Amino acid sequence: MPNEINTAKVFAQESAAILEESCPFVMAINRSREDEFDKKVNGYSVGDDVSITIPGVSRIYDGNVLAEGGTIDAWKERKVALKINNHVHAAFEASHLENVFKLDASDPRRREYVERVFKPQIQTLGASIEARMIKSAIIRTPYLVGTPGTIPSSIKTLNQARAKLQKALAPEGNRQGLISTDLNMELIDSSKALFHPKNINEQYRETNLGRASGADWDEVVNLPTLYNGNKVAGVTVSGAGQTGNKLVLKGLAAADTFKAGQIFTIAGVFKTHPLTGELTKDLQQFVIVADVTSAGTTAEVEIYPEITAAMPNKTVNASAADGAVVTFYGAASTGYVQNLLFQESAFTAAFVPAKIVTPKEFGYSYSANGLRFTVQTSGNFNNLSTQTRIDLMWGFTHVRDFACRITE
Numbered sequence: 001m002p003n004e005i006n007t008a009k010v011f012a013q014e015s016a017a018i019l020e021e022s023c024p025f026v027m028a029i030n031r032s033r034e035d036e037f038d039k040k041v042n043g044y045s046v047g048d049d050v051s052i053t054i055p056g057v058s059r060i061y062d063g064n065v066l067a068e069g070g071t072i073d074a075w076k077e078r079k080v081a082l083k084i085n086n087h088v089h090a091a092f093e094a095s096h097l098e099n100v101f102k103l104d105a106s107d108p109r110r111r112e113y114v115e116r117v118f119k120p121q122i123q124t125l126g127a128s129i130e131a132r133m134i135k136s137a138i139i140r141t142p143y144l145v146g147t148p149g150t151i152p153s154s155i156k157t158l159n160q161a162r163a164k165l166q167k168a169l170a171p172e173g174n175r176q177g178l179i180s181t182d183l184n185m186e187l188i189d190s191s192k193a194l195f196h197p198k199n200i201n202e203q204y205r206e207t208n209l210g211r212a213s214g215a216d217w218d219e220v221v222n223l224p225t226l227y228n229g230n231k232v233a234g235v236t237v238s239g240a241g242q243t244g245n246k247l248v249l250k251g252l253a254a255a256d257t258f259k260a261g262q263i264f265t266i267a268g269v270f271k272t273h274p275l276t277g278e279l280t281k282d283l284q285q286f287v288i289v290a291d292v293t294s295a296g297t298t299a300e301v302e303i304y305p306e307i308t309a310a311m312p313n314k315t316v317n318a319s320a321a322d323g324a325v326v327t328f329y330g331a332a333s334t335g336y337v338q339n340l341l342f343q344e345s346a347f348t349a350a351f352v353p354a355k356i357v358t359p360k361e362f363g364y365s366y367s368a369n370g371l372r373f374t375v376q377t378s379g380n381f382n383n384l385s386t387q388t389r390i391d392l393m394w395g396f397t398h399v400r401d402f403a404c405r406i407t408e
Contacts, residue, residue, distance in 0.1 A: 012366035012375045014114060015122050015390055019371060022126025024218045025134050028176040030348040030399070031370030033082055082395045084352055086132065089391040090125045125390065131222040133396050134178065137347050138224060138338045138405055139261040140398035142287040142304055143168070146407040148330035151182050153190050158213040161341040161404040167282070169274050170402035174344040175215035180337050183408060184209050184219045215341055227335040229257035231294070232328040237266060238298045240322040245306045247286075248298055249326060256294040258301055261338075263287050263405075267325040269307070270317045274401075277314035284316050305401065329407070339406035346402035354391035 020027055145160040146152050158177070165175070179187070187209055209217045231252060238250035265283040272279060286303045293299075308315045330336055351372040356363035363376040377388040 009364045009366075009375075011377075011388065011390070012364050012373070014118065015373070015375070016366055016368045016371065018119055018122040019126045019129075019373075020369060022123045023130045023371075024176075024220065025130055025137070025178060026349060026371070027369065028174075028344060029133075029342070030345050031350065033348055033350040080397050080399055082348060082350055082397045084350070084393055084395040086129075086395065087354065087391065087393045088125065088128060089354075089389050090121055092121070092388045093385055122390075125392070127222055129392060129394070130220075131224070133347075133349065134220075134222065134340065135224040136396055137342070137398065137403065138226065138340055140287065140289060140304060141340065141342075141346075141401075141403045141405050142263060142285045143401065143404040144263045144285060144329060144407055145404060148336045148407050149334070151186050151408045152406065153186055155187060155190075155212055157406060158187070158215075158217075158341070161406050162213045162215070164404035165341065165343060165402055167271075167280070168401045170343040170400075171345065172214065175341065176344070177213075177215045177217040177339070177341045178220050178223060179209065179217055179339045179406070180223050180408065181219055181221060182337070183339055183406070184217075187212075213341075223337055223339060225335040225337050226261040227259055228262050228328065228330050228332055229259045229292075230333045231256035231258065232262075232330070232332045235326040235328070237320040237322060237324040237326060241319050243307045243309065243319055245303055246300050247303050247307070247320075248300045250298045252294040252297050252299055254294060254296055256299070258288050258292045258299070260289055260291050261287060262328060262330075264326050264328045266320045267327070268318065269320050269324070272314050272317055277311050279317045304398075337408040339408070340403060341406065342403035343400075346398065346400050347396065348399050349394055349396045351392060351394045354393050 143161075143164040145164065146157050152158075161177075162175075209219070211217070234251045235249050236251050238248040242248065263285055265285055267283075269284050270279055271282045271284040284305070286305065288301050289304050290302045292301050305315045307319055309317065309319050349370075351370065353365040353367075353372050354374045356365060356374055356376055358376045358378050362378060363374065365374045366372065373390055373392045375388065375390050377386060379385075380387050
């Protein structure tokens, strides 16, 4: 008997290349955690998770006496949960699709169909995944440079973002930047005098910033616009000595809002060195990680990083004083495009296969470069057609402070 072509497998192979091309952020971050999930014969379920352990930073003692005569600090590791909590799929009426993918890969009829019909749909799927991950990453990133409402006009702003990563002790390698079309054009035009003529020629011919400030920069069109809540002025800290990831604010009225992704500083609360805990000259930047609507004159917001004023894992020089002024970036109820510079280990993602419910000749699980998905085909008795679906399940989380937002 002649060999039967597994169209689900061919479909998956065609899809993989398109998805990789459509997802520069996904392909640039750490994707090595899939093997830590329990293997399941019938696929994974939404809600499966693994715990990622981040080493703690302990106090260093002086002298010969153990712990300077005091109690040794408890070793504190930070744990981050990577949970499979996203599941999307694309669906196709596939009677024609099956016939197309039985053609040889070089057949012009197949190539024309892939470019005209198939590729745009897979690109849409990839763009949806990419946009969700980028927004999640930016909402958890507290560091920000630039002036809200102004497109940066020089490479200096990218260097300021690089400085944030340097101060966070991010590794030098595998750094990537995502920039909007507007920022890309502005920087190419304003930096033409700074680069070698060969690089300038490439920039103008390809309209691509390329490599700058120690990172490779990709122009992407699905960067999020994050909006501030309706309250950014007259906000202060309610109560001294607050620590952890919750902060009570005052100076509010009922129905005042704060939005996930808003960044602020607190008067007198400075960032400390990640290893030594020594005071720096920079105010610590905090990000609100969940929307909040005030019911009265005060409200509790969830923030990142946590306020920790002593070793181990010290983040600030001191807790905020009661009444300390809170300064938000940007205007009330206004949105700003957020670009992103990051090192690959700032974030991690895991793609896992969904359950295959069709016979094996009609279902296929594909994995390439840490990108896993399933393709399944079945018949529809209602209209005697063939239907195909491609499923992607993944988890995503922020791991380390090796990223910085560049606002417009």
